[in-house]
Amino acid sequence: DISIADFELNITNLVRDVEDLYWELYLTYRTYDAELSARDAALQFWRTTKRRMEVGARRGALVDEVQARENYFTTRIRVENALANLYITEGQLRRLLSLPVNDGRIIRPAEEPLAAEYLANWRMALAESLVHRAELRRQKWQIKSLELQLTAAKSLIKPRLDFVAGYQVNGFGDNLLSYDPEDGITDQGLNSAYTTLTRGDQTGWDLGFEMSLPIGLRSALATKRNLELRLTKARAVLGAQELEISHELSNSFQLVDWWYQLAETNFHRRNAALKETEVIVQEYEAGRIPVDLLLRSRAELAAADVGYYTSLVKYNQSLTDMRVRKGTLLEENSVYLAEGSWTPEAYDEAMRRAWARSYAI
Template sequence: MRGGWLKVGHLLTAGALFAPACAHYAPTPQHALGMDAAHYSHLAKQIEFPDVATASAETPATTPPPLSILSGETDQFLDLSLEEAIHLGLIHSQVLRDLGGLVLRQPDLVRGRQDPSIAETDPRFGIQGALSAFDASFSTSTSYENNDRAVNNVFFGGGTRLLTQNFWTMQSQLSKTSATGTQFAFRNLTQYDANNAPGNFVPSAWTTWFDFEARHPFLQRGGVNFNRLAGPNGQPGAINGVVIARLNADVALADFELGVRNYVSDIENCYWDLYFAYRDLEAKVAARNAALETWQRIHALYEQGRRGGEAEKEAQAREHYFRFQEEAQNALHGRLYDGTRTHNGSTGGTFRSTGGVYVAERRLRLMIGLPINDGRLVRPTDEPLKARLVYDWQASLADALTRRPELRRQKWIIKRREAELEANKNFLMPQLDALARYRFRGFGDTLWPYGGVPGPFNNAMSDLVSGDFQEWQVGMEMSFPIGFRRAYAAVRQSELQLARERAVLHEQERSVVYDLSNAVAEVDRAYAVVETNLNRRLAAAEQLAAVEAAFEAENATLDLLLEAQRRVAEADVAYYRALVEYTLAAKNVQLEKGTLLDYNEIFLQEGPWPDKAYDDAARREFLRGAPVHRKDAPLTAAPAVSTGVYPQHLEPAVMSSWPASPTAEDLPPPPAAPDLHSPGPAINLEDLVAPPAHSEQ
């Protein structure tokens, strides 16, 4: 009968286990709960603002309105050189800004000043996180038990079938893993046992012992090199040692340098965009004023009914004026097109002559960290490059292949893949460990020497230090998976990743040569176009003067005069466009060579450590003492990771093989702009356009 009830109980238990899996979820009606959840449902669907603490030197909420065509004339200007613009940008650049709106669209991809520090302090993949695997660790635990049980065998109960026991135990351990992979442990275990077994020496006894244990791997996970690469906790395909963490930090530094380089390049792009916008406005306003004067003359003849004042000529002159008025308005305000920025046609940026003083000025303010609107108008004070530059191709090519941060970053990645491959090969060996343990034991009626029964087992601590009970153990442990499937997969993946990164480096070098070739050729093209547009500008000015004289003598038609005025305006714009293109082409050559930061006297340097870090380093160096030179040092030393410090500033006196500065052949100074009458009443050129500098580069 007992067996039948057991079977029924088993069936009921099995049914209870499988019943929920077959049931369907049915929500409890709200009226059955006695509450209305509509209020909570409404709150859960609300969109709320987070309560965060923000600190900013600039308060966007108090920004004044922007300058526009309806703002009228302004008499407040901020004259700014290119060097000052770059300086302002660098000191205001907690985030390396870009012109593509990345900070709003994908803020996680924006580079910032804290990125290298974030990568180095990453607790998972950073240097300190990798070093933490070698830190000493301490653990302790304690527990108390009260046991009251019946035993079937008197022998196991210590002479009784009803055992009553109070049992307390405490365990502490200090462990550390060395650089060679050896694991050291120092343990203490203390137990208190009070029970009613009649066979006990004393009713309650204390037992304590200290363990010294060492485990050293000989094959898998053994050696300084493996533990530097993979760490003591590394697994096949999951390599994250100190060397790998340092390589990740080097990659982050290269990424940061790339961000700074692109940021400086975009500041210069915005600066010359604004310069061209002013020159474009100057040419458009001069053409508009000339068209206005022509229209006024034709209109006067039209009102007097004289020859030359025919209705079609008056309408033609009026249309010509309003066409230039439109161009002047667009040149002053600008339209929201993309300006010159990095990677729009070339690595450093291909010039886009969209024009527009107000738009270009706000774009420059955005890049250098100035308030977007403050009632002032930024004016460039530097003039574009006018000297001819001739580059040594072989020296420029050597610079590009050695100093481009993209190539250096890729080489760090290749070094990381090589280290991962070497570490993964270690997992193809079996795990063979040597184990050694030594133990001191103590037993007594009490734990410390007071009270207790007289005799040799009065207290456990005295018995421990007497050394009467010592134990030791030595041995070997070996284990390995049959076939090493996971290890072989990790090695194969590392080989494929290494091959891929090397192929990427090869293509990057080809791309660098391609971009450098384009940049050097662009310098030659832009300089030739500057010369051509200079001659065109001279010819257009001479043509206008001749046509005006002929028109006064009634030997030229109105069409020729209006066409000559248009050609002068176009020639002026084309000349300054060519100058800006030439200046940006020279900047892009420095970028393609990897010397743009050096060219602008910008250098990257790690910030200072806390004072305590220097004190700790000095103390550890003193404790380390003089290094011991061993004959087998070259065989046991870790492989080199880098080739030395990256030179950010190359001086001719240090490296005499580097070429001197490019030779320069100055262009003839550009002629003064022809007097096209004073500006019209709508725009004051003396306020809007900075006077041209007289120095030649």
Template structure:
């Protein structure tokens, strides 16, 4: 091609480039589909995970929920202890939220929306004990352990076993092979350095390295080096003209013991055992959090149990009022037939029947209308089943068989306050966190010191024409046939090395000082958090303490009101029986009195339930709820191999000699185990009481204290154990 043609082709290419510009071009396909259907159908589709997990029968075999047209006919008469026991037996995943919250209710939505792995469970303490860093132990090229650098924080360590693994012995090995084949710029006849040098070299290293609690790193290292080249060998013959090497190849075996001892940073058991103590505290905090969630579950079960009791009483009060209104409607209808009662009185009685019937339906099924009970009896039973881990509906209906206490429990405020400040779970957890912050400050201060290490090594060597043999042949190096391991075990060649390594902190030590300052500020903040939590606990305990007294007073006031309402109703019934007075007015007063009585009866039972729940809250806050319910926390059974290992370790410790060093580093971090299974005052399962006199009415003198049954219901006409409502009255 001529130069002119090449010039024109180049100009044409430049012109095309200028006209089209630079922009990306999609590849062209013969069968192109611009709809991106494959991408939309595959990459953007929502799919099911291929996971096979057997569901709980409580979920898959749950029956149709109860409603107004389908009410239960079978019942489980369970005590509070029965419900608590079932709830604890069904608790692998704890159906309660963490933290202190005196309000309880359904937590199904909160648990269902929680992120995977965030639900509290009985596995949490074991998970914390077995969590660890995925980074392996680090060794250098010589097989020596490299100690971790930087200050230690509690969130950087896992369980105790993970922290103790830092002191495990690390084995490492290196095998290398190398050949050399190159010309060299030397003259001819050079015995020590031939012009064309060829060599084969190999090395093998095996090392065991262990870090001690004092910071010392001990390393045992075995090294074997093989060398062979084309330098002429004399065979250790003085008459040979080849004096560059004694034998064509040789093995060098070395056994070395090395100690790296830090003298400033990282020295001593105090700073090196801090990660282990922090890990142990992590496990303690996990146990406290587990205790708190179990405590919350017990509180929620008790609250749900008494709420269900209240649901039955609400149904009873609504049915009693409905039945009384129905009887009055019948009386008014009969009176209207003989013209003693106006039609307005009959209509008023029928309206009250409809009103009480609606209240009965709400008491059974609940109502989302503001001002009404949103759960009702059925909903309250469902909440209790949720806490117990049962199916929402499995046939029999739960019915509390235990009555709430009416006894006036007078807690001593000073004892409640002192016990709460010591035994409250949240305060104990905070104190463990403070202990962690104290250890973190110690670790951070140690990092200001320079890195000053003393390194010493003692080495045995042996060189031979061969590596090893079955028998010792007595040939010494450098004679042909000598053996490296035989020379090594003779111990004739020994070496000692020592050095000091000094690496100060960066000038100014700003990073180290910032870490110390941050740790000290965290410690100060933890102290103030503890003080604030103690103050808030006292506030909540005072609120609960006052609630116990106020609800008991309200309970007795409502009882007096209920008694007086019943007396008023009896008077109106007597007037109707004697046919005295204006019958329409008497019926009006009687209907109003029945409505007031139903409201007072409901408030009376509400005050009883709130009183028992307030007692539970007192124990909940001061840390004695487990004692109240006779519940203790303990470790489950281990596999048989664990017991075998424990027995072996126990025998090893029993066979050793105990050395009393007089102190331990770090110092003691625990004041002993938390006592469980004590006796708590204010047992809500007390049967009968001696009730003090209430405020007497002006028409009645004050009565002496008398023994009354738990949860009295004056003049109750309905069966408190029946939940199915009767049919509504006929329309007049």
């Protein structure tokens, strides 16, 4: 049971890592899309300012052209960095999933992250944590093991009374092996030990009770006290784990609320940046503002887009963390652990051992 709990912990960590990397990959795609849109807009604007400079249709067209060109290469660098980060994250996910490095395909998340507010009940979540967390079950099995060991140790400080019985067949003879069984002295013919042994007429038996009690019981008492100390420590560890789990769950609740609030704020920031860019483009086309304000507004729009999806991904990762703290991550991802069937010999052996325990004195 302790090994099963350890295995469940390892599976939980694996599922959590896969889910976190899945959302990280989603974020890299969104970042790449935002930077790509910013680069395309910068390229189009650079071409426009270049044509205006060539025909002299606008005062200060040369300054606009050099600024637009520098802005284009800046956005191009960000696109290349975003694409490299995308490939790195996709490779990390492949490693976790034990997929080949290059199979001619690329992984792209198919699901959208949750954008709605998640309202959880604290008491229900805490109860689920205390019931489903594998760490607590593992520690409880440790306590059960120590309790059984302590029960066995207590039996060592009690007097031991055994019922003993024996039966023996003796072989007497002057020689170990002889063809002539007669020794010339006794009527039984004790010349060959093997001969008298196979005849089976030299037998004996004994029957009685044996009682023993070690003086001082130093070893038994030391074992008992050591197990009592270990059991007390294990119970204290269980209490500390339950307290730590409650703090972890509380921190997870705070993270969920925090990232949702940030996602909501970044959503409004994104809409405001989009509206700002539209207004600044109109003002620039009318010749009322310089080009640097336009370039800055487009950079802020890309940053707002990335910031929104970053907070949204962090919000979903905090939900995953909450499921881990509650111990329900495997169940909510339809991952179940079950023990397979035994071999027929194992069933027979288990039945014999059960009978032996049932009728033991």
